[in-house]
Amino acid sequence: MNTIALGDLVLTNAKIVLADEVRQGSVRIDGGMITDIGTPSRTGLDLDGDYLIPGLVELHTDHLETHYAPRPKVRWNPVAAVQAHDAQIAASGITTVFDAIRVGLDENSDMGATEMGILANAIAAGTQAGRLRAEHHIHLRCEVSAPDCLESFLAIKDDSQVRLASLMDHAPGQRQFASMDAYKTYYQGKLKMSDAALADFTARRTEESQTYAEPHRRAIAAACNEMGIVLASHDDATGDHVAEAVALGIGVAEFPTTMEAALAARAAGMAILMGGPNMVRGGSHSGNVSARALAEADLLDILSSDYIPFSMLQSAFALAEVVESVSLPKAIQLVTKRPAAAAGFTDRGEIAVGKRADFVHLRIEDGIPIVLTVWRQGRRVI
Numbered sequence: 367m368n369t370i371a372l373g374d375l376v377l378t379n380a381k382i383v384l385a386d387e388v389r390q391g392s393v394r395i396d397g398g399m400i401t402d403i404g405t406p407s408r409t410g411l412d413l414d415g416d417y418l419i420p421g422l423v424e425l426h427t428d429h430l431e432t433h434y435a436p437r438p439k440v441r442w443n444p445v446a447a448v449q450a451h452d453a454q455i456a457a458s459g460i461t462t463v464f465d466a467i468r469v470g471l472d473e474n475s476d477m478g479a480t481e482m483g484i485l486a487n488a489i490a491a492g493t494q495a496g497r498l499r500a501e502h503h504i505h506l507r508c509e510v511s512a513p514d515c516l517e518s519f520l521a522i523k524d525d526s527q528v529r530l531a532s533l534m535d536h537a538p539g540q541r542q543f544a545s546m547d548a549y550k551t552y553y554q555g556k557l558k559m560s561d562a563a564l565a566d567f568t569a570r571r572t573e574e575s576q577t578y579a580e581p582h583r584r585a586i587a588a589a590c591n592e593m594g595i596v597l598a599s600h601d602d603a604t605g606d607h608v609a610e611a612v613a614l615g616i617g618v619a620e621f622p623t624t625m626e627a628a629l630a631a632r633a634a635g636m637a638i639l640m641g642g643p644n645m646v647r648g649g650s651h652s653g654n655v656s657a658r659a660l661a662e663a664d665l666l667d668i669l670s671s672d673y674i675p676f677s678m679l680q681s682a683f684a685l686a687e688v689v690e691s692v693s694l695p696k697a698i699q700l701v702t703k704r705p706a707a708a709a710g711f712t713d714r715g716e717i718a719v720g721k722r723a724d725f726v727h728l729r730i731e732d733g734i735p736i737v738l739t740v741w742r743q744g745r746r747v748i
Contacts, residue, residue, distance in 0.1 A: 375744060376410025377725070380418040383698050385716045393418065395723040398743035403719060413727055417735075420702040420716050421461025421724030421742060422678055425530060425598075425639065425709060426505060426620060426670040429454065430465045434485060435477060444488035448502075452492065456499035458675040459726035459735075461742045462706070462714060464505035464530050465489060469519050470512030470582075479518040486525055493527075499740070499747035503709075506531040507600075510582040511575035519586050523593065529709060531590050532620055533583050533611075534600035537575035538568045587614035596709055598639070602627040608634055618668075618708050623654035628665040637708045639668040642677030646684055657681070661689045668708060669700045679726070683735050 378392035382403065392410060394402040433447040455463050467485055471478050492498040504527040509515055522528060559567060590597050591614075598618035599611035608619065608630035619631035620639045631638050640657035649656040660666040669685070671678035678701050686697035699716075706715030714722040727739040740748035 375723075376407050377418060377727075378407040378410040378412055379415055380413040380727070381415065382717055383417060383419040383695055385699060385703060385718065386695050388694060390415075393717060393723075393725075395741075395744045398723050398745070400717060400719055400721050400723050403717065414729075416727055416729040416738065418717070419459075419698050419726050419728070420721075421714065421726055421740065422459045422701045423462045423705040423709065423711070423715055424455070424460045424671055424675075424678060424701075425464045425618075425668065425705050426466055426532070426672060427455070427463060427675060428466050428507075428673050429671075429675055430485060430489075431468065431477065434481075441481075444484050445491065448485070448488045448492050449497070452498045452500055452502070454675050456740055456742075456748050457737060458671065459679045459728065459737050459740060460500055460671070460675065461724040461726075461740065461747075462501045462503070462709075462711070464503045464709070466505045466507045466532075467522075468509065469506045469522070469531075470509030470515030471518075479514065479521055482518060482522060486522060486527060489527060490525075499742065501742065503527055503529045505529075508533050508582070508586050509536060510586070511535045511537045511571065511579045513574060513578055515578065516582045516585055519589070523589055523595070528595060530596045530598065531586060532598040532600045532618075533586060533614075533616070535575055535579050535583075536601075537571045537579070583610075583614065587616065591615045599636075602631065605630040608636070611636070620670075621654075621672075622660075623650075625655050625659065625663070625665075628655065628660050628663075632665050637667040637704065638665055639670055639705075639708075640666055641672035642669050642681035643672055643674050645669060645681035646677050658685075658689060661685055661692055664691070667700065668705045670705075679728075679735050679737070683730070 375395040376392055382389050382391055391405050392407040430451045433451045434442055434444055467482050489502050493502055508519055508531055510533055587597055597616040598620045599616045600620045601623050602608050602619055603623045608627055612634045617636055618639055619636045622628045622631055628638055644650050645657040669681050682697045682701045685692050686694040703715035714724050723744040725741045728735045728737050
């Protein structure tokens, strides 16, 4: 984004959160890259002893769709939606974001393949025009039980912005909704269905899952593996779910719903991702395993903002505060270095010489990290 262009820059008098320690000092940036980390300098931009952390790397945010479709049947200008989403993302300290776009139509969304393309084009236009604060990529949330999932995936898979795809099945009796009571509570609350309408809906979605989920899962996984698109499984609940993911070449376990699934994912060498809201709230809103419990068992690798962009930063500081075995540098890794590695990035995610100059300048007030300034590749964007 063409905001405040900074060439050679020194940020000084900061608590710099490195990969394994917090150090009082300064950071030098040349050409958008970190060239030196040293003791506090007499010259440069004084950060008043505040924290300086790497720019956050977000793998799973559902927020773009809420800007584009804020109400059922309401559509906002897609360029305006992307700009609003980008501003909120950057102000939350996120400098690299994977915008989740739904693939596969069900009653939880009235957005089809055409609108999926509209959003992808709006992201590309913003990137090409240089008006986005964060660096944007696309995460395809593939609802494998939806009849049109594979067709919609094939329509967008060659877009160069697509770097991540997750395979999910929100049909009744599956994964997140293994409990039919939880399924009924969620869908009747969200879609205002009568008991009769819910019974019809449940029967149809069950049949669709039985028909489409497995072939769609296999076809999409094969295509992603061939193209180098990172794969994630979603809401795994059992060891069998994890074994299926491993057989399909999946490396990221998104939101495992049970300790059993998380233990199996760790044994398989998968990166385990949980939601920031789960961490901040102290538990899952749907009764699944808590992020804190996984962190205490050393079964947590990545924190994502999920449905609240600021929760990503907030959850990292909360994690360091409430889990004794997790230091602040380790907690910050969960929102920077580790998601960057899971997405295949080696040039960002930590404050180290030779890495990109993506930074968040913040201080803690009333127990909340307050974002003051954000830089991406040495340019101030917030």
